[in-house]
Amino acid sequence: MAYIEARGLRKAYGATVALDGIDLQIEEGRILGLIGPNGAGKTTLLNAIVGLSPYEGHLAVVGRNPWTERDRLMRDVCFIADVAVLPRWIRVSQALDYLAGVHPRFDRAKADAFLAKTTIRPASKVRELSKGMVTQLHLALVMAIDARLLVLDEPTLGLDILYRKQFYDSLLTDYFERSRTVVVATHQVEEVEHVLTDVMFIDRGRVVFSRSMEDVESRYREVQVHPDRIAAARALDPIHERQGIGRSILLFEGVDPQQLGTLGDVRTPSVADLFVAIMGSRSGRARGATQ
Amino acid sequence: MNTLSWSIRRELWENRSIYVAPLAVAAVFLAGFLIGLIGLPGRMRAALALGPMEQRAAIEQPYVMAAIMLMAIALIVAVVYCLDAFYGERRDRSMLFWKSLPVSDLTTVLAKASIPILVIPLVTFAVTVATQLIMLLATSAVLAGSGISAGPLWAHVPFFRTALTNFGHLVVYHGIWYAPFYGWLLMVSAWANRAPFLWATLPPIAIGVVERVAFNTSHFAAMVRYRFIGDPGSAARAGGMTMDMLGPHSVGEYLTSPGLWFGLAVTAAFLFAAVRLRRSRGPI
Numbered sequence: 001m002a003y004i005e006a007r008g009l010r011k012a013y014g015a016t017v018a019l020d021g022i023d024l025q026i027e028e029g030r031i032l033g034l035i036g037p038n039g040a041g042k043t044t045l046l047n048a049i050v051g052l053s054p055y056e057g058h059l060a061v062v063g064r065n066p067w068t069e070r071d072r073l074m075r076d077v078c079f080i081a082d083v084a085v086l087p088r089w090i091r092v093s094q095a096l097d098y099l100a101g102v103h104p105r106f107d108r109a110k111a112d113a114f115l116a117k118t119t120i121r122p123a124s125k126v127r128e129l130s131k132g133m134v135t136q137l138h139l140a141l142v143m144a145i146d147a148r149l150l151v152l153d154e155p156t157l158g159l160d161i162l163y164r165k166q167f168y169d170s171l172l173t174d175y176f177e178r179s180r181t182v183v184v185a186t187h188q189v190e191e192v193e194h195v196l197t198d199v200m201f202i203d204r205g206r207v208v209f210s211r212s213m214e215d216v217e218s219r220y221r222e223v224q225v226h227p228d229r230i231a232a233a234r235a236l237d238p239i240h241e242r243q244g245i246g247r248s249i250l251l252f253e254g255v256d257p258q259q260l261g262t263l264g265d266v267r268t269p270s271v272a273d274l275f276v277a278i279m280g281s282r283s284g285r286a287r288g289a290t291q
Numbered sequence: 292m293n294t295l296s297w298s299i300r301r302e303l304w305e306n307r308s309i310y311v312a313p314l315a316v317a318a319v320f321l322a323g324f325l326i327g328l329i330g331l332p333g334r335m336r337a338a339l340a341l342g343p344m345e346q347r348a349a350i351e352q353p354y355v356m357a358a359i360m361l362m363a364i365a366l367i368v369a370v371v372y373c374l375d376a377f378y379g380e381r382r383d384r385s386m387l388f389w390k391s392l393p394v395s396d397l398t399t400v401l402a403k404a405s406i407p408i409l410v411i412p413l414v415t416f417a418v419t420v421a422t423q424l425i426m427l428l429a430t431s432a433v434l435a436g437s438g439i440s441a442g443p444l445w446a447h448v449p450f451f452r453t454a455l456t457n458f459g460h461l462v463v464y465h466g467i468w469y470a471p472f473y474g475w476l477l478m479v480s481a482w483a484n485r486a487p488f489l490w491a492t493l494p495p496i497a498i499g500v501v502e503r504v505a506f507n508t509s510h511f512a513a514m515v516r517y518r519f520i521g522d523p524g525s526a527a528r529a530g531g532m533t534m535d536m537l538g539p540h541s542v543g544e545y546l547t548s549p550g551l552w553f554g555l556a557v558t559a560a561f562l563f564a565a566v567r568l569r570r571s572r573g574p575i
Contacts, residue, residue, distance in 0.1 A: 050390075052387070052390060070396075071393050071398075074390075074392055080391070081384070081388075084384065087305070087385035090305070102392055
């Protein structure tokens with residue numbers, strides 16, 4: 001069953017089109033990274049998925065209409081908008097009590113066990129915690145919910161590298177324990193790419209790239225080209241070229257790796273490199289079109 | 292039902308002024324009252340020399356004052372609560388957390404509406420009754436110590452009847468009769484992106500002004516005034532500030548009055564709008 005299924009998803013704020021016909025299908029057990037520049041429509045898309053904003057087009061999340069059934073949907077879906085949304089007045093123990101009271105899938109013992117590994121005290125108010133501790137608290141709450149789908153929108157924004165790493169490590173451990181389905185939107189591509197099973201780039205409300213990571217690994221190659229082979233390399237129609245230290249680095253799609261091996265050192269590109277290449281060629285084309 | 296009761300509990304965690312404010316007012320009032328007991332025997336003898344009407348007014352006056360002060364603070368707490376109820380969670384973005392939980396917008400709105408309509412009146416009622424009971428017992432003890440009968444005191448401030456009157460006034464009047472005001476304030480709180488107090492007060496004033504200028508009438512202003520202070524004639528008929536004035540004249544008459552049901556219908560419409568607004572309005 002598709003956990004998220006979107007067809008022709010559109011959303012406009014006045015004259016600004018935030019989502020311009022998004023098609024999306026996410027199966028159970030996948031971890032999708034949603035990557036795009038600022039204002040690409042990532043948050044708008046995730047807000048539509050968790051029932052926070054209306055949209056046009058077809059959208060079903062775990063079989064439900066998120067806009068009309070948000071409360072029922074949220075039994076199966078966990079959402080972290082970013083970590084700064086926990087109410088500042090609430091005590092840690094009150095947050096646990098409340099979740100245990102309203103959420104049928106919340107496991108209080110699990111949250112307590114997670115918090116016991118931190119320095120967070122149950123009597124503390126959120127406003128007394130550091131930003132990193134608030135992240136740990138939010139993570140403890142979310143990890144204790146046996147949700148089928150986890151939606152994360154820039155969950156680690158503004159955190160230092162230790163907490164960011166801890167956040168994704170916890171997420172990964174949890175994922176392997178329970179086979180969760182996850183959608184994560186982020187700028188910090190490097191930190192999530194080893195977690196992802198699928199990657200999607202969006203730009204100006206459209207999907208510009210959507211592949212499984214296996215696909216990316218088998219189809220894309222980056223080559224540090226020997227200076228004397230550069231003409232031969234360019235003849236193979238690279239999708240992107242950038243300057244490394246003393247050498248040009250060319251990115252190829254669907255070219256035989258053995259052939260590329262004769263040009264220089266071949267490796268699999270990082271998602272960040274791929275993102276720069278694909279977004280760069282798009283904006284290059286857009287500039288070309290206006291000239 | 293479970294999510295509703297947890298949501299109400301959550302409101303009490305966040306807004307402790309709901310019970311702290313009436314308790315603080317009661318404590319300050321009682322402090323003043325207990326100090327004033329020093330001169331009580333003299334005042335009581337003077338009161339007993341008066342005619343029955345004046346005697347009653349003199350004896351029950353501090354009890355009426357305590358009730359009125361607690362009602363005033365309850366009203367202020369309720370208005371402040373309503374204006375911040377949705378505006379606050381949108382401003383600090385915590386609505387993104389609340390909305391990530393399986394609690395419907397309807398449940399949230401009902402939980403928030405129940406605070407000014409039911410919870411604050413009931414809390415104020417309990418604090419008022421406790422305050423008046425402490426006053427009665429302390430007064431009786433002082434009177435007993437100076438050899439004056441406490442009979443007239445309990446006759447003029449009959450405890451159970453006074454409690455019933457307070458219940459009627461606080462729960463029925465401040466809760467249910469004022470419900471349209473609270474519904475309006477909650478709706479504005481869910482809608483306004485800034486200055487909810489101005490958005491709550493200026494449009495009704497504007498309607499009154501336009502009506503006055505355009506038609507030279509003031510039906511809208513009269514309607515709001517009637518909802519707020521009741522029938523202007525009733526206070527005059529009751530003969531000034533007495534305990535009786537605070538109670539509904541007849542429960543049956545009140546329950547069958549079209550004003551009550553019209554008010555509840557208006558409240559339901561405002562709350563329905565608040566549900567829709569909470570669903571669609573995002574953080575600010």
